[in-house]
Amino acid sequence: MYSFFDSVRPVPLTADDHAILGGAWTLGGFVGGLLCGYISDTMFESKRMPPIVLFSTFQAGAFLLLYALAPSISTPFLGVLVFLVSVFLLGNYTLLSYTVPADLPEDISASAVGLFTAVG
Helix, strand or coil, X not given: CHHHHHHHCCCCCCHHXXXXXXXXXXXXXXXXXXXXXXXXXXXXXXXXXXXXXXXXXXXXXXXXXXXXXXXXXXXXXXXXXXXXXXXXXXHHHHHHHHHHHHHCCHHHHHHHHHHHHHHC
């Protein structure tokens, strides 16, 4: 991830910049995992597909913003974008890898988890 930012930005990232972006990624994953599950349970009555579609749509938008704005924005704003990408990407991953298999019938849940782990 950092090599992309170094290649498109006029000044390479410093060690402090790496710390900001790494922290944003980690915190975003934590927030996304909790937020996607919470939204699924409260807004969509524990249906899994609507929040996955919602987060995937926002994920695409966040990635496009990250790609378009990475060369020109300051490191703190870049950290915010990395945080948002992580929220939507890892929120989806958490919902897909942990809660969807729990909702499947017992006879196929192990196969579904194995397939998701192998592919995803």
